[in-house]
Amino acid sequence: MMKGPELDKMWITMGPQHPFSHGLWTLRVQVDGEIVVDAEPEIGYLHRGWEKECENRIYPKIIPMADRLCYSASMTWSHLYCKVVEEALDVELPDRARYLRVVADEICRIQSHLMWLAAVGTDLGNLTVFLWCLREREFFLDLNVRLCGQRLTTNYPRIGGVRNDMPYYFERDCMRAVERFEKALWEIIAITDESSLFVNRMKGTGILTREQVANLGITGPAMRGTGVDFDIRRDDPYAAYGEIDFEVPVLKDGDSYSRFRVRIEEMFQSCEIIRQAMAKLETIPKTHPYRIKVPRAVPEGTHVTRIEDPRGEGLMYLVSDGTDKPYRLKVRSPVFVNVSAAKPLVMGARVADIPAVMAMIDMCLGETDR
């Protein structure tokens, strides 16, 4: 029998100018009616050659560039860059800098997660979640402004410490924002997690097993929602995370809903971390150093370090050749790997599920394409 063209299936190109793709990328899906039977992500629209650009710049000039890797997690990226150079220089950070970095990182994590939750709201068709989340995010951006003078591209960490100490009354503002946020987050939970329509959209979609997740290299909350109990902050501590007591939420269901719940709990834990770090910062005298002087040139060698980005594992691999410019700087972006797993994530889902499933990856194309 002759087999004609598969007319019952069609390819749909979603992106790069599609409302669900938060950024410039394309997801080509093949659908049979409303069921997805094949998918293929395409990226590269934003490829700037970031790693190559860095080979042309002296070390301090790369910090503002690292901010631009991801618009909402700029703090962790510049922190990661500073960390890898510090490991290359073999310097030890002063206590004050370590705790300040923890505070800055967690503020960044909360606002990045809020940006994610806002995007989930729009992907599922509820604009109220979007605006409420952005309203809460504004308080953390205000903290960013107070701390480092800019809302998104913070340029705060420096090689050997941080740019400046806390401004006056920062502890007070920070505590107020955190306390206010914890109350407001329950309100947001009331219209997301307590709404059965919202939960039904996420439950049972995008299911992956623990083995699949480990093999595909998915990291971050998407991994912890699938039962892998791994958080670099706890298991490979950096900055001052080793001295802070916090929980790593892990759920075993492996669907979008558990990823959602993991991220919500992570926001509460970040509040707790900020609280503890602030309490600790009060015990360190204000005159103590927050930034130490480092040499301009980095000794020869290769260095690798990683950090827990809001989206997963961020890793930088630095090859230095003894000059004041890096020989090679490799960025391992969590979203780059997570989006490569788009096919197993959306297979078998409906077209309406694609935004809900891919929203849990929390796309950020700046760091994906680099």
Added chain:
Amino acid sequence: MGYSGLLEWVKFNNPMDNAYYPYDVYNLPYDAGAKLWELLGGLLGWLINLLVPGNRLSTWLISDAVVNAFAIIFLAVILFAVGFVVNLTMIWEERKVLGRMMDRRGTKIGPLGYFQCLGDGLKTFMKENVAPADKDKKIYWWALSLVIGSSVLIACMVPLSHRWFVVDYSTGLLLIFGIFALAPFFILCAGWAQNNKYSLLGGIRAATLMISYEIPMLILLASVVLMAGSFNINDIVNAQFDTMWYIVPQFIGFIVFVVCAIAESERVPFDLAEAEAELVEGWQTEYAGMKWGLIMLGDYFRGYTACALIVILYLGGWMLPGIGATAVPELVFLLKIFAVFFIFIWARASLPRVRIDQILNIGWKRLMPLSVVNLCIVLLLKMGGVF
């Protein structure tokens, strides 16, 4: 009729003396329409009569039937205009209330931001008329016109009070429902004609949505009609005034009807046909510029009709309990429509979009049994002699 003065042709008769006068009471817009035709038609008849004296056309032009027909059409245009203004107000209300619910301010142009919709309408007018090259041309344009046209038509059918209405057939309600249910078919056609996968999916979704929501809606309509004992809108409203608002005995029916009405007018929790997160703009994707503006307007017309139906069926229409028809029953009716529309906005602000299989589940497994339960309650009440 011989050659005579103009005043013999333009008589300005009392409209109530018209043999076809459809109303029981004096109707101002009808009167205005009738007088306008007497002026225009009388002038025309006089002129024709000057040229060709004694022709039958001139006499027909000022006959009762023509005057009545013109007055009814005039009334329909007036009702459309009212519906148009109500639509603008509803858009404004939606923006403002949605703004407050989302902690925003809503529109700010003009007094309380009312002129924003006018500005938006002007903007869509200015836009370039873009249409895909590979479209199915006839269906593309006809489906668009019919979607908008049917929406406008039902909006004109909605009576504003016992004295401001166009149709008074005993099956007026059925007519509205019938045209209401036509639109998804045109949407399916429009989705096909655009030669776009998103709009095709959107069109199919609209059709799917229709079959799962029409049936509970019609069962609910049947229970209301059963309770009132008539398909006539006026009778239903009067029956509610005589006993009580039907929201009280048929509370389940009210809730189910609101859900169905939201789905029927394709508003947010059930706007699958134009789910912007996955289908860009669904079946409206390739309708750009003013076409989209008109579709939007048609959507709001459908929302307006859905609200009006809820008000008529469950909230006592233009009557107030204990008072009856006030001096301006139209205003009472419109205020009730705005109140019902508030529920629509509220649902939009707090609920996410439902998936297509879930919507079928809700439609067939929840709303359908609930509407049957509602019907049973009505039957019990009716048999028990309460109504």
Added chain:
Amino acid sequence: MSSDAKIEAPSYNDVKALVATKFPKTVSLRENTKKNSRADNEKRRIYFKADRKVLLELCTYLRDKLNFEHASSVTAVDWVDHMEVVYHLSNYFNGMLLEISVDVPLDDLTVDSVANVWGGANWHEREAYELFGIVFKGHPKLERLLTPKYYEFYPFRKSYKLRGQE
């Protein structure tokens, strides 16, 4: 300790000893010489230099027996006279980060693909292929990913100069 049993969370010394016995000549260990890095971090980093002939075998061994389930990154470095492919693997149970570097001569830029060992290495290898021109043998879909399909050059090689670079 038998070498067949799967070890869930191998310690630094376990990995060192087991790999040394299993691949005596082809894999060498590089000791970390940093002083100031914290001692606990120190024991979570292992640096290996492997011969590219045993790479696939080594990787399968590390995944199956030593439980390095996660391939963090695969990247390449252009050393002008030769290329180097660097693998970073991690273990979820003790947070260990293992680095394998493999030298690739310029006249034969091929190395075995590990995309079938770790699915997460798939795109990293594609990226290394398009930016450095290293061919990963056995890769399921070795195509250009970030750069346009019609590109003919490998932009991250040192021979590719940026504007303003001598």
Added chain:
Amino acid sequence: MAMKYLKDEKPRKFRGTGVIKPLWTVLKHMFKTTIHRPVTILYPYEKEWVPDNYRGRPGLRFDRCVGCGICVRMCPTTCIKLVDVEDDDGNTVKRPQVNVGRCMMCGYCAEYCPMDAMTTTPDYELAEFTREDLVYGPRRLHFEMTTEMMEVPMEEHLPSNVAKGIMDKPVAFYNTDKPVLSKEDCIGCSKCEKVCPTNAIKMVVIGQNERGRDIKIPEIDNSKCICCENCVLNCPKDALHIEEVL
């Protein structure tokens, strides 16, 4: 620490009623915002407060600047250029000019400025009609209400001090790092003297060569030096280098 959100696994009792709580929350919120006004501000009419250390466009205090060019070298986007302008006395001097269209507001120029002449400003409304208008000359860079917070001080600690336990002696690289001369390479061209913006370098005669000409080498006055590296970069024989103090 305990989980705050995942701890209470309450089974939802009435499954179909899961829409009541969100509806109620939103309604409550609507009343709240109607009484207390929404949080949004009407941007062009109302402006949000920004702190003093806000990094808007760069500012310049003309009288403090010495034209050393550190900002030019540190700018990641190379949007700063030294241009010739007349100062108040009519002399031609070199002062930075910023192309704000390329500026990414990182604040490095203010941070690394040894004279605290470059500052950050809270000025972020920079739209202009042409690209040329976006180029801010040295005089236009001036910002009226410059406060101390905008100077962005650089407070580093020397690792050697920290190791010794001296915790309250912050330094900046321009106070510690100094150029050092290796005498055998110097040819006495006195180029360093010409390019030094603070006149810290003076050529001194240390003897005479066999043909009777003066042998000159630069003498560096470390109290005046701001470590701008101009002498190092301009030395034709690489006789100078910066010695870093750590």
